[in-house]
Structure formats: C-alpha cells, structure tokens
Amino acid sequence: MMYEQQQLHPQTRMDMRRKAAAEQKRKAVEDEERLEIVDLSGMSLDSLPNPSINLGTICKLDLSNNNLQIIPESLIARLLNVVVLDVHSNQLKCLPNSIGCLSKLKTLNVSGNLLESLPKTIENCRSLEELNANFNKLRTVPDTIGFELLSLKKLSINSNKLIFLPQSITHLTSLRILDARLNCLRSLPEDLENLINLEVLNVSQNFQYLETLPYSVGLLISLVELDISYNKITTLPDSIGCLKKLQKLSVEGNPLVSPPMEVVEQSLNSVKEYLCERMNADHRTPKKRSWVGKLVKYGTFNGSTRNNNGQNREERERFIISDYRTIDGLTSPRYMGMFSPRRLFSPRTYFNR
Numbered sequence: 001m002m003y004e005q006q007q008l009h010p011q012t013r014m015d016m017r018r019k020a021a022a023e024q025k026r027k028a029v030e031d032e033e034r035l036e037i038v039d040l041s042g043m044s045l046d047s048l049p050n051p052s053i054n055l056g057t058i059c060k061l062d063l064s065n066n067n068l069q070i071i072p073e074s075l076i077a078r079l080l081n082v083v084v085l086d087v088h089s090n091q092l093k094c095l096p097n098s099i100g101c102l103s104k105l106k107t108l109n110v111s112g113n114l115l116e117s118l119p120k121t122i123e124n125c126r127s128l129e130e131l132n133a134n135f136n137k138l139r140t141v142p143d144t145i146g147f148e149l150l151s152l153k154k155l156s157i158n159s160n161k162l163i164f165l166p167q168s169i170t171h172l173t174s175l176r177i178l179d180a181r182l183n184c185l186r187s188l189p190e191d192l193e194n195l196i197n198l199e200v201l202n203v204s205q206n207f208q209y210l211e212t213l214p215y216s217v218g219l220l221i222s223l224v225e226l227d228i229s230y231n232k233i234t235t236l237p238d239s240i241g242c243l244k245k246l247q248k249l250s251v252e253g254n255p256l257v258s259p260p261m262e263v264v265e266q267s268l269n270s271v272k273e274y275l276c277e278r279m280n281a282d283h284r285t286p287k288k289r290s291w292v293g294k295l296v297k298y299g300t301f302n303g304s305t306r307n308n309n310g311q312n313r314e315e316r317e318r319f320i321i322s323d324y325r326t327i328d329g330l331t332s333p334r335y336m337g338m339f340s341p342r343r344l345f346s347p348r349t350y351f352n353r
Contacts, residue, residue: 035081041066048075060084064109067091073098080104088112088132098122110270111135111156123148131155134179137161147173158182158202163209170194181205181227187212193219202227204250215239229253241275 036053037060045066055078063071063131077098079085082105090114099105100121108125110118111134118133120142127148127189138160146168151330154177155169162183169178170191177200184205190197191214200221210231217226218239223246230253240246248266259274 003066008313038112041086043061048072049096051075058082060086062086062087063090068189070091071096077101081106085109095119095122096120103127103292106130108132118142118145120144125149126151128152129174132156133160135159139163141166144168152175153177153197165189167191176200176222178202184209186210188214188217190216192216193221195220198227199223204229204231204253206231208232209294213237213329218242221245224248226250226349234258236271237278238275241279246272264280 002176029221036057038053039062040048041062041064041199044070045063047068048071048204058079059102061079061082061084062152063084065088069092069214071087071092073096076096080103082106085102085105086107086109087125088109092110092113092115095110095118097119098121099108100118100123102125104127105196106127107130108122108128108226109130109132113136115133115136115138117138117140120341121130122128123142123145129147129151130153134156136159138157139162141157141162143166145166149172152172153174153176155175155323156179157170158179159182161203162180162184165180165185165188166201167189170189171192171194173196175195177198178195178198178204179200181204183206185203186209188203188210192214198220199218199222201220202225207230210228211233213228213233213236215237218237218241220243223243225248225249226240226243226246227250229250233251233254234256235258236251236256240249247266249271251264257270258278263270263274269291
C-alpha cells in the first residue's frame with residue numbers, strides 16, 4: 001500500500017492534500033456553527049442550575065451580575081471550547097483551578113468580586129488576550145504570569161490591594177494596555193522596555209505609596225498614554241523625554257520638583273524638552289577625578305619635583321608623602337598601608353610637611 005502511494009503522480013498527491021485540508025476546514029466551520037452563546041447574567045443566581053446542553057458546545061458563557069459565591073470545578077473543566085467567560089459582579093472569593101483547562105479562552109472578566117488571588121493555573125490559558133480583574137481584593141498576581149500568557153494584550157487590575165507587580169510581567173511582549181491604578185504599588189518592575197507594544201500605562205492613584213518611576217519607563221517605544229497622577233512622585237526620569245509617540249501625560253496630584261509645575265503646565269512638548277536638556281546636561285558634566293588620579297597629577301608616583309604646567313610648588317608639596325621613597329620602596333609592607341583611601345583622607349593627613 002505504501003509502495004502504491006509513493007507511485008502516485010505528484011499532482012494527484014497534491015490534490016489529495018487539498019481535499020484533506022478542505023475537509024478539515026469544513027468540519028471546523030460546522031463545529032463553530034454548533035457552538036452556542038449562553039447568557040445567564042442578571043438572574044440573581046446563588047448557584048448554577050444543571051446544564052441542559054453539552055458544555056463543550058459553549059463558546060461564550062455570561063454569568064455576570066448574579067450572587068454566585070462559587071463556580072464548580074467540574075463545570076469549568078468541561079468548557080473546552082469557551083472563548084469568552086464573564087463572571088463579573090458576583091460574590092466569588094476564588095476561581096476554580098480547572099480554569100487552566102480552558103486552552104481556547106481569549107477573554108476573561110472576573111471584575112467586581114471578592115478575589116484575593118488568582119489561581120496559578122491561569123497561566124495555562126495561553127490563548128488569553130484580555131484579563132479584567134478590576135475591583136477585587138487582589139494582593140498578589142501569580143509570579144510567573146508573564147512567562148506564560150504571551151498572547152495577553154490587555155491587563156486590567158485596577159482597584160485592588162496590590163503592593164507590587166511581578167517582574168515576569170515585563171515578558172508580556174504583546175501587551176498593549178496595562179491598567180494598575182488605585183492600588184498600593186510601592187514601585188514598578190525594572191526592564192519595562194521589554195514591553196515593546198505597550199501603548200497605555202496607567203499607574204495613577206497609588207497615592208502615598210508610589211514615589212519613583214524606573215528609568216525604563218522612558219524606553220517604552222510604543223507608549224502613547226502615560227498616567228501617573230495622584231502619587232508621591234517628585235522627579236520624572238529624564239528618559240521620558242525620549243518617548244516620541246507619547247501624546248498624553250497626566251502628572252497632576254504629585255509633588256513634582258523636576259520638571260517644575262510651571263513647565264508641566266505649559267505643554268507636553270515643554271516637559272519633553274526640559275527632560276531632554278537635563279539628560280544632555282548630565283552627559284556634559286565632567287566626572288570627578290579619583291584620589292588615585294590626584295596622586296598621579298601631583299607626581300606622587302614618579303617622584304618628580306619639577307613644576308608641571310606652572311603648578312605652584314607649595315600646592316604640589318601638600319600632596320607629596322612626607323617620608324618620600326621610590327615606588328619600589330613604597331611597595332614594601334611598611335608603606336603599603338599608606339595608600340588606603342581611609343588613611344589618605346583621614347584627619348591625620350600623611351600629606352603635610
């Protein structure tokens with residue numbers, strides 16, 4: 001049989017493959033047509049009734065605006081074709097671990113509940129594009145969430161009790177919107193520049209908690225809108241001046257010192273120019289010489305006594321070790337200790353005659 005297939009004309013084999021592909025497409029369309037949308041929202045349900053249909057045929061399930069305190073593990077595990085799951089505005093204190101079985105899930109709305117955490121198994125929902133967990137009691141987000149949900153485009157976790165965002169969140173390279181306002185954030189993760197598609201970042205109203213922004217905020221190449229209002233930020237990173245696509249910057253409600261408020265009140269371009277000028281000024285500022293450089297400048301290491309570039313001899317002699325020895329002599333155990341910065345700059349100076 002295998003031999004006969006190998007002897008088929010190439011055109012015949014190609015036709016067979018096309019027919020097989022067309023058959024698969026036809027079945028997929030039929031499957032989609034059999035999928036159903038189930039809307040049980042706003043029915044004051046305390047518990048879910050026994051389903052009258054095959055749960056595997058549901059593509060969208062809306063259980064929002066009820067009084068549900070729990071969703072059975074077994075029910076979620078059988079929603080194998082669900083793409084949208086909406087359970088917002090209930091009394092849920094936890095989500096079932098079986099939510100990790102929903103490999104086709106793209107939109108999950110769990111806002112307006114009593115959740116204190118999200119199950120770690122949510123990381124298995126690798127098709128997830130939108131996660132809305134606003135208005136809960138979240139204190140943490142799974143540490144490794146950013147390593148798994150690589151298709152996520154919108155993450156809304158505002159109005160919770162989050163103290164920090166996991167570092168892994170910087171791996172969400174498809175993310176376009178990050179809304180983390182109205183939390184208790186102390187800081188933002190470093191390496192935000194990895195979020196190359198992020199367009200909207202909102203970390204406003206963390207009030208007395210958020211005091212600084214990482215330099216990497218200014219490296220978000222796609223950022224269009226940045227809202228950091230009503231925090232305790234005193235200084236904006238100079239790098240924000242490099243955000244070419246930024247069109248909206250909200251900073252009100254912060255005790256800003258740099259840039260000063262008179263600059264902020266002018267325009268966004270004024271803020272960018274101020275930060276760019278400050279960045280350039282930092283690059284132009286000469287670096288301070290090290291103490292070793294001073295020793296070289298004043299001839300301590302070569303024993304030279306001539307006047308270099310018109311250097312005042314008395315000023316030079318203040319920097320020459322009193323008990324002068326050649327460089328070979330100075331490397332002896334007796335004199336090695338004299339070169340420690342602690343001794344060089346102690347009140348008991350070894351440079352005066």
